[in-house]
Amino acid sequence: MAAVSQLSYxxxxxxxxxxxxxxxxxxxxxxxxxxxxxxxxxxRADDRHHRIGVRAGHDDDVAYVGWDVPSKAALESAAAQLDAAGIAVTTGTPEEAADRRVMEFVHFVCPYSGVRMELVLGHEKVFLPKFRPARDLAGFNMGEAGMGHVVLYAEDILGAAEFYSRVLGFGVSDFAHIPKVGPFAVFLHCNARHHSLAFMHIPGAPRKIQHVMFETVTMDDVGHSYDLCLDRGITSTSTGRHHNDHVFSFYFQNPSGWHFEYGWGPRTVDPETWTAENYLLGPGFAWGHDGLMKMV
Ligand SMILES: [Fe+2]
Structure with a gap:
């Protein structure tokens, strides 16, 4: 079982x-x-205080990624597992916890992506006022599956898969290979969402984060968002369906240069029975997402 229950922010x-x-x-x-x-x-994107945060700064990259842990015991146990694996774990200060809107947290630097990971207890829920989309959207499927997924760059994706599965109990949903090149990406789950975390190896990637995905409630939300992004000239790919999670989605750029993916209808996994899959990337396996292989 995964030490974390979902992607929080x-x-x-x-x-x-x-x-x-x-x-x-x-x-x-x-x-x-x-x-x-x-x-x-x-x-805001649901009943959590926030799902995305943006701090003033100059590097236009990810600052930190938050993961819910289900209990104080789980927080302590995860910190102990990281410590035993030789990873420095630091307790967040009360000021930092207030800033994150959590009761308490610990953090460590992911040895594969260099991204600060925060394991948090008690991420604030805001029941009222209810989340209201700022444009005509039905909303997002989050809940127990978490806010969606985050994809980070890492050179050693097999090492990252080992680390997150052995130390923090994630399950490997699948590995993606490029024919005649080798392993290119690994997709990891911590609940029924097909992947909450993924690592991708793109030599010379310009930052640590590639994209964040939100699951829309309706297919039309993907379509309307695609039209809006086309109008603004900020699409990163066309629409398409992915090989692995079967999601219908597209990618678009944000002001920092990394990407969001709005997707609908992904399949889920049963973490108790799932067997890691392996697939090849290339034409003919799925459709759409033109531009994806050049997206950094
Ligand atoms: Fe994605």
């Missing part, structure tokens, strides 16, 4: 927080929390 750093504020409502269709400040934007 992704926070980035940006040189353009006002641009992100506009983007969050106009493009993502999300809600900017009233708790936001000039140098820290909190973006």
């Amino acid at each position: 992704v926070v980035g750093t940006s040189s353009d927080v006002p641009g992100w504020k506009k983007y969050a409502t106009e493009v993502l269709g999300l809600e900017v929390s009233r708790d936001s400040e000039d140098n820290l934007l909190y973006v």
